[in-house]
Amino acid sequence: MELIKIDYLQIGVAASKLLTVSNLSINSGQKIGLIGNNGAGKTTLMRILAQEKLTDSFTVKGRVSSNCNFAYVSQLLDAGDKSGGQREKLALNKAVTQLKNMPNGLLLLDEPTSNLDITQQQWLIKLINKSKIACLIISHDQNFLNKVCDSIWYIQNKEVHNFSGTYEEFRSFNEDQRKRAETTYEQKKKHLEQLKRSYNLHFNKARTFSHNKKGLSSSDWRSKSMGKQKTANNVIRASKNLASRINKEKAEIKKPQMHHAITLKNGNNAITDLSISPKSKALRLEKQQVNAYGQELFSITQEANLTYSSKVVLTGQNGVGKTVFLKKIKNRQLTGFYNSKLKIGYFNQNIVTSQTDKTLLDSLFATSIFDDSSTMQVLGDLHLRQYGRHKISDLSGGQLVCFNLAKILTGQYNLLLLDEPTNFLDIASVNALAEFVTAYPFAMILVSHDQAFIKQLEAVKWQIKDRCLITSASQKKRSRKSNDNELELLKFKLDQLMLDSQTSISEIKRVKKQIQNLQ
Incomplete structure (x- = not known):
């Protein structure tokens, strides 16, 4: 049964086009993943389907027919005395219970896994897969999408397209399209070069007909050349046709977007100054208890070592003390050895950058250890490149989070502590961050529940479990x-x-x- 039908929906914001949905529907039992870059309009579309009122800056044209009972769990839940994961789980349970005994149920979920740890994510995957309630889910969690969705709505060039299949099948389809686009581009480029060579031959040949032969008067040359005039005209005409084709194909040929891994500038003094000898430890934590809020959170039962270029992923259920652990390392409050050259950069989504009239680019370039092109690529990966000349004080909340991340990633540090860096990133940015982490020359400890992201990293796994820090050594x-x-x-x-x-x-x-x- 058709629960939602969208007939040529046009969404605009601030007098410009945001999104177009030509003709899509949601049917009983379907599990649809809605994906796209940050700012593409995913949440706006979901709010329209949830019949929420938008601000006056939005314009909506078209028709949405609804034949369902729905429950909407938004991304930003009200704060309270519970953790983000607990609040999310309560809201999800309430929504499913609400629809359980209603006909034609539809669950609208905006980033449901963003506050859930791995155990809670597994609970949600099981809940959705067991339920017969239809779902439309905005998510950047690739592992989650692949395990629950049978269709993908993806936003491309400000239009929503439908793909029938799992997320993994969509990725394969996308990769095939990318390879075809690159092959087609190379073929067109090769053909264009052939046309240019042919044009040059014709052009040079045409010039020989217009030049007087050495030792002949103009009248003699014209009389001798009368028989060749027809050939000359054909060559000139062919030359003009080739020029026209070249201009047309030049206008049509479009280089597909290609992503290159961040490269480090050779001889960069900032990088050299931050280097720690491979024989030296960056950090060595002794056996000890980790306490916070007047109680013991967990114990380090075996000496924990971090070499100068180690990448560590720290996992554990919400509330076990992962963030406390990172903060204590940042403030050097844990007993152990801290290398004298250690410079620690800490990313936390709750950190607010001081409001300043400095532009985003000026602020980043002043502290970046990378060359300008690599720094600009980090901005591009986090969808901030177009805001480079904006003042930091003018950035939105989401943009400020991404700016904080860019500032830490490119900053003059040799140990990065990243607490859930993927939470506010879209899929393209998450994949780009994985590439960055792998190529990063110094040490890093990051907390993440994004299993697809973790899988991409060449990293050591640490875990807080049963009130103990479990490292590879322990x-x-x-x-x-x-x-x-x-x-x-x-x-x-x-x-x-x-x-x-x-x-x-x-x-x-x-x-x-x-x-x-x-x-």
């Missing part, structure tokens, strides 16, 4: 301790078997082999 120690215990038990078992006259030779051999494998 994990190995736990594994060794477990192996030692098992080995002792098997040796004891072998002794018992050897004393028992009823034991078969094959049983003794089996236990001996287990002991050898563990040793």
Whole structure:
């Protein structure tokens, strides 16, 4: 059954076009993911479908037919005494319960995973997949989209398009389109070069007909050339036609957008000055308890080491102390060794940049360790390039968050602490950030629940679990301790078997082999 039908919807903001939806519908049981860059109009479209009133700066033309009972969970939930993840989970539970006994249910969700940890995300995936309620979901979480959606609405060139299939299938389709566009561009470029060579040949040949031959008077030359005039006219005409084709194809050829990984400028003094010897540790944390708000959050049970170029992803459920851990490292409040050359940059979405009349570009270039082109690419990846000449004091809240991230990423630091850097980023920016993290020359600890993002990183995994910080070293120690215990038990078992006259030779051999494998 058709729950929502959109007939040529046109959305404008501040007298300019924001979004066009030609002809789309949502049917019973469908699970649709709505994706697009930040600012493309996703939330505005969802608010229209949720029948919310927009401000006077928006204009809406077209028709939306609705035949459903819907529940809308917006991205910005009211603050309270609960954490973001708890508030999100309560709102989602309430929306599903509200629609459970209603016919033609439709769930409208705007970034439902942004405050959820990995366990809560798994809960939501299971909830949506078990439910028969139709869903339209705005999300930048690629793992989540792939596990719950059977269709994708994607915004491209200010239009909403439909793709029938999973998010992974959409990615493959998108990648194929990108490769085709690049191949077509290269073919057109090659053809254009051939046309230019042909034009030059014709042009030079045409010039020979217009020049007087050496040693001949003009009248003699004209009389001798009468028979060739027709050929000359054909060459000149062909030359003009080629020029016209070249101009036409030049106007039509369009280079597809290509993304290149951030490259570091050779010999950049800022980078050299921040380098730490590969033989030195950037940070070494001793065994200790991590406390906050008058209570113990977790323990560091094994010395935690960070080399000068380590990339670490820190995971754990909401509330276990990940943000506290980063803040204590930033303020050097944990007992341990901090390299004398260590300069720490800390990104937290709640940090507000001081209001200043400096432009975004002036502020970034003043502190960036990268060359100008790399710094500009970071801006482009975070969709800030067009605001480069804007004053920082004029940036919106979302833009300010992205500016803070750009400022930290490019700043003069050699240890970055990033707390949920992907929360306000769209899919293209998340993928670009993954590339940046991989190529970054110094140490980094980042907190993230975005599993697709984590999967892209070549990073060591740390986890806060069961009130302990589990690093790769502590994990190995736990594994060794477990192996030692098992080995002792098997040796004891072998002794018992050897004393028992009823034991078969094959049983003794089996236990001996287990002991050898563990040793």
